[in-house]
Amino acid sequence: MAIPRARKLIITVAVASVCAFTLGAYLLGVSPFKKVGTIGEAAVCETLGPAPEAVKTLRSVLPEEASYRFSDDTQPRASARETWYTANCLVEGEDRTLLSVSTTLQPADPPEVWLEDHVLEEVDNEGNPTPFAAGEKAVASDVVAAVYVPCTPQGVAPGGQYNLGVVVHLEEPGGSDESRTRKGLIALAKSSALHAHRDAKCTMPSGVDR
Known part of the structure; x- marks a missing residue:
């Protein structure tokens, strides 16, 4: 018909x-x-550690964006006796911050003081972070991973104990489940801590394994 x-x-x-x-x-x-934008190895922050591993991990935790921008800012030790060292990596999408990684060399506070002042306050107690094995103290959730690493910088007179504090904060969640996201943030925290430990010329063992 x-x-x-x-x-x-x-x-x-x-x-x-x-x-x-x-x-x-x-x-x-x-x-x-x-x-969805690509994340190239040449673009990622050097402070995140080996680029191929960083790219793979970032893809597992970041939300999908049309483009990704990375900014890397390191203030290295100016001399053998200098104890000032910071490293910061910022990952941004089209119009929002997605992830930040901050590393600071500081006089060694007790781990619980560092945790309260530099981790929990940083993320407003989000995510209820729980411990994992690394450094002197390490905690992670699906929004934050942080490692407190022993470090006496090479050239600094004995007697002063310092630590590297590394905090990875996922400011915008991606599409992975909580367990996978937590695992990815831990990987970024460990890799960033190992990079900083070498870059700051720490003489004490980091206590961080890949």
Whole structure:
């Protein structure tokens, strides 16, 4: 039986509308056609450690964005007797901060004091971080991972105990489950701690294993 002309016209218009919507969604990056930016090894912060591993881990914890920007800022020790060292990595999406990693060489406070002042306050007690094995103290949740690493800088007179405090804060959650995200943040914290331990020329064992 032949399809009436009016019905043919309705079907044609409907199909054209669906095609136009699909094309528009693709061009605008609307799910399920959202454009996802790439994370290149050359772009990631050096302070995160080996780039191939960092890229893989970042993909597992970061939300999907059309583009990613990295800024790396290190204030190295200016001399053999200098005890000032900081390293900061910021990962941004199109219009928001996604993840931050801060590392500071500081006189060694008791681990619980460091945890309260430099970790829990940093993330407003988000995520209820629980311990994992690394350094002198280490905790992680699905929004934060932090490691407190022993460090007496090379060239500094004996008697002064210092630690490197590394805090990784996931400010925008990705699509992974809590367990996988926590595992990824721990990997970033460990890798960043090992890089800083070498860069600051620490003479004490880090206590951090990959």
